[in-house]
Structure formats: C-alpha cells, structure tokens
Amino acid sequence: MTQTTMSTAPAPEPEQPGGPGALRPLELARWGWRQLTSMRTALILLFLLTLGAVPGSLVPQTGVDPVRVAQFKQQHPGLTPWYDRLSLYDVYSAPWFAAIYLLLFVSLAGCVIPRARAHGRAMRARPPAVPRNLHRLPASETWTTDRAAPDVIAAARAMLRSRHFRVEISGEGLPVIAVSAEKGYLRETGNLLFHVSLLLLLVAVAIGNLFGFKASVLVVEGGTFSNTVTAYDSFEHGAAFDESRLAPFTITLQDLFVRYQATGDQRGAPREFRAKLAFSSSPDAPTRRYDLQVNHPLVVDGTKVFLLGNGYAPVFTVRDGTGGVVSSGPVPFLPRDRNFGSTGVVKAQGAQPQQLGFEGLFLPSAALSTTRGPVSVFPDLTFPRAVLNAWRGDLGLDTGTPQSIYRLDKRRLTQVAVTGKPLAQALAPGQTMTLPAGQGSITFDGVRRWASLKVARNPGTTPALGSAALALTGLMLSLFVRRRRVWVRAGPDGAGRTLVEVAGLSRLESESSDWLAAEVGEIAAGVRVAAVRVAAPREDED
Amino acid sequence: MSSHSLAQLSNNLLYSAMVVYAAAMYCYAADLAFSARSRPSKTPPDPTPKLVPVPVPVPVGVAVPAGPPERWDERGDRRGEQDAGRPARSDRVGRIAVSLTGLAFVVHAGSVLARGLSAGRPPWGNMFEFSSTGALAVTGVFLVLLARRQDVRYLGVFVILPVLLTLGLAVTVLYTESAQLVPALKSVWLLIHVTAAIIASGIFTIGFSQTICYLVQERRERVPIGERTPSFMDRLPPAATLDRAAYRMHAFAFPLWTFAVIAGAIWAENAWGRYWGWDPKETWAFITWMVYACYLHARATAGWRGRKASYVAMLGYATFLFNYLVVNFVLVGFHTYAGTR
C-alpha cells in the first residue's frame, strides 16, 4: 500500500536491544539524549513536576507566609532540620524542583526542534500520492458518471482548493487521473507553538526574577515615602536588579477609607478599602491624585503600587519625669484578629531619668470578655480603647543590633508597678495614664489608620502574559484543528463510463471518524454537482 | 423585591430544583434498567458494508503510533440487533428524564439568578454560590450535548448524581448568607476567571463520568459477548466510543481550564502584585492542569493509551475535587473564598 504516514514527527527511534552498556561514549550520549527526549520520559517528568508541586501546598512556604513558617518550625523542632535540608519551606525555589523543570524543558527543546524541522519539511512537501485501495480508507464514496475523467478531476481540484486544501494532481494525460489534497497543518503548528510558548514563559519568569523587585511599606495617614530602597520596610530584588533605575516617585497617603459589613452572618467582613494618594512621578513633576483600591493598583513609570492591608496607629504623647514631651505621634499597631484587636509598643528613648517603654493592645471596638479579657468585637472604630502597661530601664536601642519596632526588648527593663501590682490601664482617646513616683505619663491622643502597600516592578509580567496567550492559541489549534487527507480519483470503469472514487483519512485516532465521513460525503456531492457544470458545454456538443 | 426575600426565593427555587433533579435521575435510572436489552440508537448501523473498515495498516506517525483501528462492526452487531425489539415505553421514560432535566435546569438557573440579584453581583462569591453555579454548569453542559443530538442520555444518572451531591453539600455544609464581596473579589478578571473555571469544571465532570463508564465497559468487554451477564451496561455505548467521548470532553475543557488559570493570574497580579505566588489554591489549580496535560500526553504515548490514560484523567478530577473541598477549608491561602470563618 502507498505511503500514508500522517505524522510530521521524527522517524521512529530504532530499538536498542543491547541497552546502553555495550555502547561507546558518543553512542551512549546519543542514547541518553534519545531517552531524555522521548514521550515516555516527558510523561514521567510531567508527573514528577506535578508531584513536586504538592508538598509546597501542605508545608507552609517562606515565600507565601513567613509567619506561619516560623510557627510551624516552633511546633515541629524535630522535623525542621530535615525539612530545611530538603528545602521544604521553599519548594518552588528548591534545587530539586528546579532540576525537574529544567530537565523537562531540556526534554521539551530536544523534542520540539526535530519536530519543527520535520514539520517545516512537511509543509513544503506535496500532498501524498494516492493509495491504491481508496475504498478501504475510513471514509470513501464511489460512483460512475458520463463525464470525462479530467473534467471530474478539474472540478474536484477547484472544490478542494475552495475548501483550503493543498492539492496536487497526478496522472495528467493518463487515463486514470487523480488529485491528492491535504489540510490541517495548523494542528502541528499549534502544537509546536504551544510547547515553544512554554519555553518562552519560563524565560519570562526568569526575566522577572532577575530584573524585578518587590518592596513593602507601611504608611500612616499623612505619611510620605519615596521609591528608594531605604524607605521600605522590606525590599527584595533579583540578581540583575539595578538600584539606580528605581523610578524617582514620592507618594503621600492622605486618607484611608474602610467600610465593613455591619449586619448578618458576615458581619465584620471588609467591604471596601480606599486609599487617597497624592503622588508625583519625580521631584519636579506636579502632584497628582489617585484612589488606590484593592484590584486597582497605581502604575508609575512601570512600577506598580498595590493596597494590601490596613490597620490602626494610635497617637500617643509620652512625657518623662521632667514633664517634657519625649515622644509623640502615631504608632502603628499590628492587627491580631479579624476584629482588629492589635498589639504594639511605644518606645521613649529620650526619657529621663530612665527610658520608658509601653506595651499594649489597641481595640477599635472594645469589650470585656469573661474568658479572654479585653477584646475587640468589630473591626471599625466604635469604642476605641488602648490598654497599656509600662516598662522602665534600658530599651536596648543603643547596642547597635536592629530591633523590632513592634516589640520591647525586656532584658534590661522593669515593669512599672503600683503597690506591687503591674500598672495597666484602658485609655479612651484624650485620657492619660500617669506613672507613679513622677516617672512620667502617656496620653492617648487619638487614632489614625495605616495602609500597607506593596511596590513592585516585574519586567517579566508582559512577556509572561504574551507567552501564555500564545500557548493558549497553540493549544486550541492543536486540539481543535483536524489534519486530514482527501483523494479523488477518476478513470475508466471498463464499461465506457468514468469511475470516480473519493476517500479521506484523518490522523486523529482519538476521535470518531463520523465527521470525516461527513466531510468526504460533502466533497463527493460537491464534485458531482460541479462536474456537471464544468462538463455541461461539452455535453451540448455531443 | 428586597434583597432578603430574593435570597429566600433563591433558596426555595434551589430546593425545588433538587426535587426535580431527583425525579430526573430516577427516570434516567429506569431508562437504563428497563431497556437493558433494547437500546434505541440515534446513530443507525451503517448500511453500506464497504464502509466497514477492514483494519487498514495506516501508519499514523511516530509520536502517535496507530491505535487499533476502530471496530465499527462490533458496534453494528450489538446495537443493530438490540434495535429490533425496542419497546416504546423505555424511550418515553428517557424523554421524560430529559424534560425533567430541562425543567430542573430552568428552576436551578432561576435560583442562581435570584441569588445574584439579591447580592447585587455575580453569584459566585463564596463556596455555596460557587457550588450551586458549578452544578448548574454541569447540567448546562449536559443539556448542550443532548441538544446537539449526541447520544449521551445513558450518562444521565452519572451526571445528575454528582449535581445532586454538590447541591446537597452546598445547602448543608457550605451554606452562606447572601452578602456583598470582600474587596479583593471585586474584579472583572475574577469574574472571567471563575466563569471559565466553573464551565471547565462542568465539562471535566461529564468527562469524568464518561471515563468511569469507559473503565467499567472496557472490563466488561473483555468477557466474550455470549458469556456476559446482562446488565444496564449493555445500554451504554461500547468502550471505544466512551473513551473517545471522554477524550473529547477533556480536550474541550483543558484549554478552558488553561484560560481560567491565566485569567486568575491576571487577577492575582492586579490584586496582590504578583501573577503567581504558589498559594495553595494556585498550586492545586496548577496541579490539576499538569495532571490533565499528563492525560493528553499519555494518550499519545505508547503503552499508556486506554486504561492507564483514563486513570490519569480520574486523578485529574480528584485533584480538582481536592482543590474545591480540601484546599478551601483546610489549607489556608490568599483566596479566602470559603465565605465566613
């Protein structure tokens, strides 16, 4: 039977019965390469990558939630050395994870390149010769007609071309003449495009990781920051990031508006966050305004600013034993629960005779729980209270070691007490807590809100989106385009008439061939009708 | 109508839809049971004997070596004989089942619509709504297949059962009062993302049902025809047909799922400043995607076609269920989707 290979894939790999043992180094390398780029290996690597992604969703990840990682490490001290060794807290940047996907992509490249070459050849090749037994193909039709064979074939050719087949006539001038046609090359093109786009996606991700940065900053209402490394609370950047290319913008948080669900079983759920910003893209540029919301980042010169979270910054004034103000202003407290019960500290380094520290809770809607003491019962400000206790001594700020602004280092501090009991007081706005023995006082002046902003630039985002779009296009072509061949042959039937055969063959063994039978039927019907028209004048002459 | 009474209406409609679904499922089951030996077939056996392909040695390529040629003759004699003595009753039951499915769909759609109107937004803001809308998508896909005159009525039980289970779960465990969205969920891309994910999961669900039918049928067909004990499985198409049908569903859902993942990444980029962060929800969407990619690959890999590939497809569906049920409640992530607590 005639050659009817429908594939553009490279030729079959000859089996190597001897295995690798008997081969010389070069052959061994070739053998290894063939193994790596085989479909079976690809499948195994795909499975491995899938499996490798699982632990990262079960074990807390540093990149997702560092706080939970710290908690987990505390709870599982025995596991941690092992987990660390296996990079289980950073699965997606672990060497073994990278090894799997890099191998997969090497395999992918090794698979795509020869297939692309073969496909290029197939696109230039002519549609294949006619198989001898057309009626044996999955879909075929046969009939006889009075029209001459060349007329039938001319009609068939026109018909197939109008259906965007590539056509080739064979046997011209001979009694039996045929047209071969092929269509659906986009299937393989799409498949290659899909796989190549995955490679591009990897490159885009790498670009983002190399050149991008992400930073976070907490700004209190009225506060300003500029886009410089030192202005941020945290700053991460890629290996090829260049600090001098940070866009020189400044942003002021003018006002933060927050609204919560007030009733129903979702009471307290956030409904709206809006941060009113004033920003200028460079020191000389005019100031503009922007309403920053979740899902609506501000974009300045390719750098994006996102609203991530919010909280309260109670405003305190601390006076020391001399009566002078030693600290005043808003102090960000960190929310600890859904109702924004928050914790924080106030440090008065300049207080005399001893440094003063305050530790406490801020409750936007305070209530007294019999089991848990003072708690907040709603996230918005309905009954704000600051519950504080006081410490004196050495805050430890002069030692040079960096210290959290949310915690007191109590090693050289003594808790302030009255008649042996630790001093603690719940303050309403405007109230003052006075320390005994003239050590000073703290006044709760009022409350402001803070917003946590994320500032990021990822030059890989657009390329990644582009590759993803290409991949999707390729995937759809690859899955929905059907590659098929159609042949039409006409010749004498031995009884003075012309025997016409139409047959089709598709590559898709995964699909039923109903559609192919339908298409062959349509083509056959079209050829019958068209052949009548083409042949009509000659019929008149007869 | 107030938002509260709309939500109430939505719930009542949902309970009504469940009753109609149950009736439809009962009819589908009756259709299978009563007509075990009398299959009405929409594709008549081919009259032209020359179309029955003698296994042609058609080399289909290297990446895809030719599978066994399709055995039309087998389908022909199984169905052809069965067609002869088809009683009208079973067909009537089948038609009633389809009508009931249509009715349940309309009532169910009404419930989803009322819910959306009551909350003033698309009805997939929490797990309850996601489940209800997802179940609606499954029925919708099934009705589309029926409307396209595909012979899928046999699937009725296997489609309505998961729909009912999902709705049962929704009204009991997952129920959440109608309310507005948290700010992070207010986004066009979220809408696109969830719509695509819901439709894709509807199609995957049907593909999953077909895969199970295929696996059972394939095992059954290993017994020679004469020795098989009669069963409702006789009503189902032959294994090869079921396998192809399941493949078609998966091949259709996969790009849609891909699109859903991409739309989700665009949304994440807008909301949190990174398009991919490996939070558990994203990770499992990726895992589902990879497993279905494995399935498509497996079908093109020698030695994996048929049963093994089908197991991979089932694994894909299991990962989807894991994402929907376990990840939302057990593994915490950014996607605080599970409604309240």
Ligand code: HEM
């Ligand atoms: C990043 C890893 C990969 C992913 C996510 C992936 C995904 C896919 C998907 C979804 C398909 C189905 C679409 C279609 O049928 O055209 C497919 C097909 C295919 N893939 Fe991959 N693939 C990957 C790597 C590879 C590798 C390494 C090879 C080579 C060994 C390969 C060779 C093929 C071939 C030959 C097909 C066509 C199968 C057919 O004709 O049905 N793929 N791939």
